[in-house]
Amino acid sequence: MTKWLEENTPKLVLAPSFIAVLIFVYGFIAWTAWVSFTRSRLLPRYDIEGFIQYERLFASPRWDTALNNLFVFGFLFIVIAMVLGLVLAILLDQNIRTEGALRTIYLYPMALSMIVTGTAWKWILNPGLGIQAMVRGWGFEDFTFDWLVNPDMAIYTIVIAAIWQSSGFVMALFLAGLRSVDGEIIKAAQVDGIPTWRIYTAIIIPSMAPIFLSAFIVLSHLAIKSFDLVIALTGGGPGYATDLPATYMYAMAFSRGDIGQAASSAMIMMMVVFAIVVPYLYSELRTKDD
Amino acid sequence: MKSVFFGAVSATALIASAVYAEPQAEVLHWWTSGGEAKSVAVLQEEFASKGGQWTDMPVAGGGGDAAMTALRARVLSGNAPTAVQLKGPAIQEWYEEGVLADISAVAEAQGWADVLPASIAGHMKCEGTWCAAPVNVHRVDWIWANADVLEANGIEMPTTWDEFNAAAEKLQAAGIIPLAHGGQAWQDATVFEAVALGVLGADGFRKAFVDLDMDTLKSDEMKAVFDQMRTMRGYVDDNFSGRDWNLATAMVMNGEAAFQIMGDWAKGEFMAAGKVPGEDFLCASVPGDGFLYNVDSFAMFDVDGDDKKAGQELLAELIVGQNFQKVFNLNKGSIPARVDVSLEEFDSCAHLSAKDMGESSDNGSLLPSYAHGMALRGAQSGAITDVVTAHFNSDMSSDEAVNMLADAVANSM
Numbered sequence: 001m002t003k004w005l006e007e008n009t010p011k012l013v014l015a016p017s018f019i020a021v022l023i024f025v026y027g028f029i030a031w032t033a034w035v036s037f038t039r040s041r042l043l044p045r046y047d048i049e050g051f052i053q054y055e056r057l058f059a060s061p062r063w064d065t066a067l068n069n070l071f072v073f074g075f076l077f078i079v080i081a082m083v084l085g086l087v088l089a090i091l092l093d094q095n096i097r098t099e100g101a102l103r104t105i106y107l108y109p110m111a112l113s114m115i116v117t118g119t120a121w122k123w124i125l126n127p128g129l130g131i132q133a134m135v136r137g138w139g140f141e142d143f144t145f146d147w148l149v150n151p152d153m154a155i156y157t158i159v160i161a162a163i164w165q166s167s168g169f170v171m172a173l174f175l176a177g178l179r180s181v182d183g184e185i186i187k188a189a190q191v192d193g194i195p196t197w198r199i200y201t202a203i204i205i206p207s208m209a210p211i212f213l214s215a216f217i218v219l220s221h222l223a224i225k226s227f228d229l230v231i232a233l234t235g236g237g238p239g240y241a242t243d244l245p246a247t248y249m250y251a252m253a254f255s256r257g258d259i260g261q262a263a264s265s266a267m268i269m270m271m272v273v274f275a276i277v278v279p280y281l282y283s284e285l286r287t288k289d290d
Numbered sequence: 291m292k293s294v295f296f297g298a299v300s301a302t303a304l305i306a307s308a309v310y311a312e313p314q315a316e317v318l319h320w321w322t323s324g325g326e327a328k329s330v331a332v333l334q335e336e337f338a339s340k341g342g343q344w345t346d347m348p349v350a351g352g353g354g355d356a357a358m359t360a361l362r363a364r365v366l367s368g369n370a371p372t373a374v375q376l377k378g379p380a381i382q383e384w385y386e387e388g389v390l391a392d393i394s395a396v397a398e399a400q401g402w403a404d405v406l407p408a409s410i411a412g413h414m415k416c417e418g419t420w421c422a423a424p425v426n427v428h429r430v431d432w433i434w435a436n437a438d439v440l441e442a443n444g445i446e447m448p449t450t451w452d453e454f455n456a457a458a459e460k461l462q463a464a465g466i467i468p469l470a471h472g473g474q475a476w477q478d479a480t481v482f483e484a485v486a487l488g489v490l491g492a493d494g495f496r497k498a499f500v501d502l503d504m505d506t507l508k509s510d511e512m513k514a515v516f517d518q519m520r521t522m523r524g525y526v527d528d529n530f531s532g533r534d535w536n537l538a539t540a541m542v543m544n545g546e547a548a549f550q551i552m553g554d555w556a557k558g559e560f561m562a563a564g565k566v567p568g569e570d571f572l573c574a575s576v577p578g579d580g581f582l583y584n585v586d587s588f589a590m591f592d593v594d595g596d597d598k599k600a601g602q603e604l605l606a607e608l609i610v611g612q613n614f615q616k617v618f619n620l621n622k623g624s625i626p627a628r629v630d631v632s633l634e635e636f637d638s639c640a641h642l643s644a645k646d647m648g649e650s651s652d653n654g655s656l657l658p659s660y661a662h663g664m665a666l667r668g669a670q671s672g673a674i675t676d677v678v679t680a681h682f683n684s685d686m687s688s689d690e691a692v693n694m695l696a697d698a699v700a701n702s703m
Contacts, residue, residue: 041669042380042384043362043365043366043387060698060701061694062676062680127529128527128528128529129529146528149473149529151683151684234531234532235532237473237474237475237532238531238532238679238683239475239478239679239680239682239683240475240676240679241683254355254356255355255668255672256668256669256672257383257667258669258672261669
């Protein structure tokens with residue numbers, strides 16, 4: 001009996017969460033996939049009708065906009081947040097005196113929820129209240145910064161707010177990475193008279209590859225599930241110029257009673273996530289096998 | 291002997307439960323803000339005074355989206371509330387899911403067909419049987435104006451869109467924002483349908499937004515509607531994106547802007563600020579003939595048990611009753627759905643609304659508002675709103691807009 005317990009306790013302890021994940025994650029993914037092949041409207045129906053919802057989805061100009069926005073927003077957000085985070089981390093890494101205080105300041109936006117960030121930036125970027133009004137008040141009457149109300153530029157205001165929120169967190173990740181590089185190697189390089197920028201580009205940054213990967217994964221899933229920031233900052237507007245797949249799905253499922261459309265858009269979102277996560281998992285698992 | 295005894299006991303129990311069936315009602319609604327919550331409390335008190343037991347189920351948030359999510363969960367688990375705040379074609383949509391009750395007995399006993407305008411009564415019926423009770427009638431096609439601003443600039447309330455445009459040009463030259471507007475999709479749609487009613491006329495409006503007639507959606511008149519929308523985009527200030535409707539109303543109130551096109555809930559904002567209709571602010575229907583209504587109602591869901599059925603019938607009777615219709619609508623700024631309620635205590639805008647409702651009901655121009663979910667199901671009205679708001683917020687041409695409109699409607703079926 002004790003022996004049996006010894007062998008099986010880990011399985012018993014893990015079983016409930018395993019079952020819960022099986023049902024509530026994979027079970028409901030399967031359910032959503034099923035519903036996406038039906039003509040469900042207000043309530044889910046279960047008669048398979050083929051790919052009709054996906055055809056409707058890709059015929060919808062609003063979904064086009066949402067998907068385009070995801071790629072524009074995701075690309076700019078991930079790249080700029082990582083570059084900015086790295087630069088900040090390297091600057092902080094120069095043994096400056098007030099590092100503790102500065103680190104806290106940069107990390108602080110992370111403590112705010114996206115709703116707060118969105119609302120604050122909504123006021124800052126509002127042409128009648130924020131930056132534009134302020135600069136015009138200084139006497140530059142022709143100054144224009146109306147990205148928030150300009151349908152072609154509004155998506156970039158979301159990028160700005162998201163970067164402001166997340167780059168401090170990326171900085172903290174990179175700072176930890178920089179500190180974990182073996183000091184002996186750096187000292188050896190310094191003895192050899194190698195300039196500091198070469199030490200960074202040739203030694204420190206290449207040895208931080210795993211940190212880049214984690215930062216990338218964290219940022220890309222933040223980008224794909226972005227919802228609250230859009231709702232607070234632009235509400236999807238002007239028009240639907242800043243719609244993202246997540247806000248599109250919410251509108252279909254909860255405002256318009258079109259569950260089939262919502263399910264098919266959710267499936268496409270999941271496939272985008274898989275396209276990013278699967279190569280990562282693959283590389284992770286392979287290195288363990290080696 | 292024993293079985294007789296048990297039979298007697300259970301018969302007594304049956305009689306007892308029939309006699310003592312206390313009317314019960316669980317009511318799902320999203321009237322949680324000040325004036326609305328007060329209005330619901332009126333119904334609650336009336337219900338209690340008739341011996342009923344009211345279970346309140348307010349679900350705030352998202353303009354009813356949260357409440358609809360709660361309703362879905364309740365219906366799917368086989369435990370629907372007694373009555374739910376629903377409106378327009380959503381009632382028929384739920385009926386098709388097979389979950390609504392038949393309250394024809396109450397409706398016929400109370401003679402609803404005689405006191406409700408025919409087109410509004412139509413929304414309360416599911417395949418001939420009554421399944422919902424109307425609470426109020428909001429008029430959507432109102433134009434509100436600041437009286438002082440109009441007087442100072444020598445402008446009358448416009449009766450055609452050309453007059454409106456001329457007035458707007460004059461105001462703009464005088465440095466006043468002609469049209470107070472908030473750039474949210476539903477507000478764009480509200481202005482759009484007001485313009486459409488004026489340009490297309492009542493029949494054209496019905497063909498376009500009730501029957502979804504493709505020829506009308508692509509017609510030259512529809513292009514003219516989008517042309518007028520483009521003109522009106524020029525009368526809105528640069529800062530309108532995402533503004534809430536009540537902030538736009540405030541702009542009219544303090545003279546920053548001259549006009550606002552909004553339903554009669556805007557009246558509540560003026561009243562709350564102590565403004566007097568006819569003196570401080572003016573109300574008129576937008577240019578064009580017709581009346582766009584937005585009717586709130588309670589749909590009755592299929593429930594088990596005599597106590598709940600009794601509660602449902604009592605509730606339906608009280609909702610359409612004269613007293614509730616008067617008190618509720620005085621609180622909410624709308625007018626009663628039944629036409630035989632005394633309007634003595636109502637203001638001049640409500641009198642105008644009631645008069646126009648009667649006239650338009652007679653000549654067939656009493657029409658459901660598409661922007662407020664009275665004319666079409668969510669998927670179709672949403673598809674139209676997408677096009678309207680995309681056109682209003684970009685430099686899209688009217689030709690492009692009507693093509694997109696037809697495609698979007700076809701794709702939403």
